[in-house]
Amino acid sequence: MEKYEVVRDIGSGNSGVARLMRNKETKELVAMKYIPRGEKIDEKVAREIINHRSLRHPNIIRFKEVGFGSSSRLLRQLICGVCYCHFMQICHRDLKMENTLLDGSPAPRLKICDFGYSKSSVLHSRPKSTVGSPAYIAPEVLSQREYDGKMADVWSCGVTLYVMLVGAYPFEDPDDKKNFRKTIERIRSVQYKIPEYVHISQDCRHLLSRIFVANPAKRITITEIRGHPWFLKNLPRELTEAAQAAYRNKDDNMPTYSLQSVADITQIVREARVPPSSAFDAGFSWPDDEEEPQEGKQE
Incomplete structure (x- = not known):
């Protein structure tokens, strides 16, 4: 895998994702199929690999192997x-x-x-x-x-x-x-x-x-x-x-002028533990807690 670099995604499906890859040394372009390990690895995957790797024909895309790099x-x-x-x-x-x-x-x-x-x-x-x-x-x-x-x-x-x-x-x-x-x-x-x-x-x-x-x-x-x-x-x-x-x-x-001190962070967290006094806190509103206008009352 280390000898290939990603060019772009080609598409995705139920079995995995296909990407256009380039060999860093030869510049050869290949289509690489990614299948996540786990439940999706079954006998169909084995069949696909075994059958595909045995085929060599100008009208069939060639199978190549990659490792665990x-x-x-x-x-x-x-x-x-x-x-x-x-x-x-x-x-x-x-x-x-x-x-x-x-x-x-x-x-x-x-x-x-x-x-x-x-x-x-x-x-x-x-x-x-x-x-x-x-x-x-x-x-x-x-x-x-x-x-x-x-x-x-x-x-x-x-x-x-x-x-x-x-x-x-x-x-x-x-x-x-x-x-x-x-x-x-x-x-x-x-x-x-x-x-x-x-x-x-x-x-x-x-x-x-x-x-x-x-x-x-x-x-x-x-x-x-x-x-x-x-x-x-x-x-x-x-x-x-x-x-x-x-x-x-x-x-x-590295400059640290943009970073808050440990004491500042501790103080901010301590203050944040206190619930807001109303539905509005620091300029943000919480829709679930807002009171709906009373019927007939003009806002």
């Missing part, structure tokens, strides 16, 4: 983003696919969003509450005791990596997907496996085995992931340690 690239971007958060002493605590966005560039860049559950080790107490999405939660988060939010983030990164490669949650029972209690039990016992039909490199398998460790003290850290063979293989220049370090150093010189 796109998932790898996006996951390494996620790791870099989380690494920066941890450098800034912030743990996210709700990392998941749904809390990442892709920008509109030809080679999409992953963006981490939704910091509603985040905590700063400088400003806040050590995490203790059970927050996040069940499928992504680390075992220690379920203990109802204090835990290291950074190590919980690492676990969630592992779940995200697994989901992007396999198209399913690692600790979800495939025969009983809605049974959250069973999911929690499998998380606590670190019970997961990689389906035989999914091709994952040995480096990636090793990384997952280092992430999915029940004891957070023995789990690989986000910094150690950046030195893992899976992460370093064909690493883009902008994700190297030198590039990331240079970016972090820029933070010291």
Whole structure:
């Protein structure tokens, strides 16, 4: 996937999205079909691939194969983003696919969003509450005791990596997907496996085995992931340690005059907890609370 860039969307249907792509080296244009992993991957998809790849004719569009490079690239971007958060002493605590966005560039860049559950080790107490999405939660988060939010983030990164490669949650029972209690039990016992039909490199398998460790003290850290063979293989220049370090150093010189102070934000939030005295607050009206004119009364 890394050798292709998006030209434009062609169309979409029930089974997926079609995009016009260009080979960065040869400039060859190809039509690429995206099918989301999960329930839409069935025997029809297998039939389409098996049958289409065997056909070579001038009046039949040619089938080409692409690999898992796109998932790898996006996951390494996620790791870099989380690494920066941890450098800034912030743990996210709700990392998941749904809390990442892709920008509109030809080679999409992953963006981490939704910091509603985040905590700063400088400003806040050590995490203790059970927050996040069940499928992504680390075992220690379920203990109802204090835990290291950074190590919980690492676990969630592992779940995200697994989901992007396999198209399913690692600790979800495939025969009983809605049974959250069973999911929690499998998380606590670190019970997961990689389906035989999914091709994952040995480096990636090793990384997952280092992430999915029940004891957070023995789990690989986000910094150690950046030195893992899976992460370093064909690493883009902008994700190297030198590039990331240079970016972090820029933070010291960034102007902060446009940013509100922690005290200002705390005061604003404290004041916002007080309900408005009327239906009109700071110039905004709330239609549901407005009184309707009395019958016969002239406004």
